[in-house]
Amino acid sequence: MGHAHMTRARTPGALAAAAIAALALTACGGGSGEGLDASGRPIGEGGGGGGPAAPTFASLQAQVFTPRCTGCHAGAGAPVGLRLDAGNSYAALVGVASGEVGSLQRVAPGRPDDSYLVHKLEGRAAVGARMPLGGPFLDDATIALVRQWIAAGALNN
Numbered sequence: 498m499g500h501a502h503m504t505r506a507r508t509p510g511a512l513a514a515a516a517i518a519a520l521a522l523t524a525c526g527g528g529s530g531e532g533l534d535a536s537g538r539p540i541g542e543g544g545g546g547g548g549p550a551a552p553t554f555a556s557l558q559a560q561v562f563t564p565r566c567t568g569c570h571a572g573a574g575a576p577v578g579l580r581l582d583a584g585n586s587y588a589a590l591v592g593v594a595s596g597e598v599g600s601l602q603r604v605a606p607g608r609p610d611d612s613y614l615v616h617k618l619e620g621r622a623a624v625g626a627r628m629p630l631g632g633p634f635l636d637d638a639t640i641a642l643v644r645q646w647i648a649a650g651a652l653n654n
């Protein structure tokens with residue numbers, strides 16, 4: 498009797514846990530591996546469910562800077578002295594003043610709207626052209642990853 502009662506009392510909790518697990522699996526099923534919603538925010542944010550981690554600098558290096566930028570931004574002749582090859586990019590970006598608009602940092606940790614890198618990627622910089630120069634430009638989802646990394650503190654992770 499007592500045992501049956503306890504089993505019944507625990508069932509709703511188990512069902513809820515299963516439902517949450519199913520939701521989490523569905524949310525992660527997009528195939529991108531990044532776990533982001535349409536506006537670039539991590540799925541599960543605010544849900545208390547321990548959502549997927551924010552994009553890492555290493556992932557941005559591999560997906561964006563190395564393939565899309567280092568054709569120009571590498572070596573001694575890198576434009577505006579900005580080297581974006583792995584090993585030089587983080588130190589050249591984070592907390593470093595832009596050469597074109599010296600009042601702005603290339604990457605201001607926690608402040609994507611004040612980061613000159615974002616201005617250049619979105620085509621609204623005060624000086625020069627949109628990056629990557631000549632295009633094709635980064636899509637909104639990829640720019641959102643850069644913004645998200647900066648908003649999360651621009652860690653060297």
Ligand code: HEC
Binds near residue numbers: 565597624
């Ligand atoms: C085809 C060559 C080329 C490519 C590819 C390119 N850039 Fe540039 N970039 C330049 C040149 C030239 C300048 C300076 C003139 C200008 O701003 O238009 C520049 C300037 C910049 C600046 C301004 C730096 C400062 O200190 O003010 C940033 C930031 C930048 N690029 C980021 C990027 C990023 C990020 C990518 C890759 C997504 C990229 N660029 C790809 C040629 C390139």
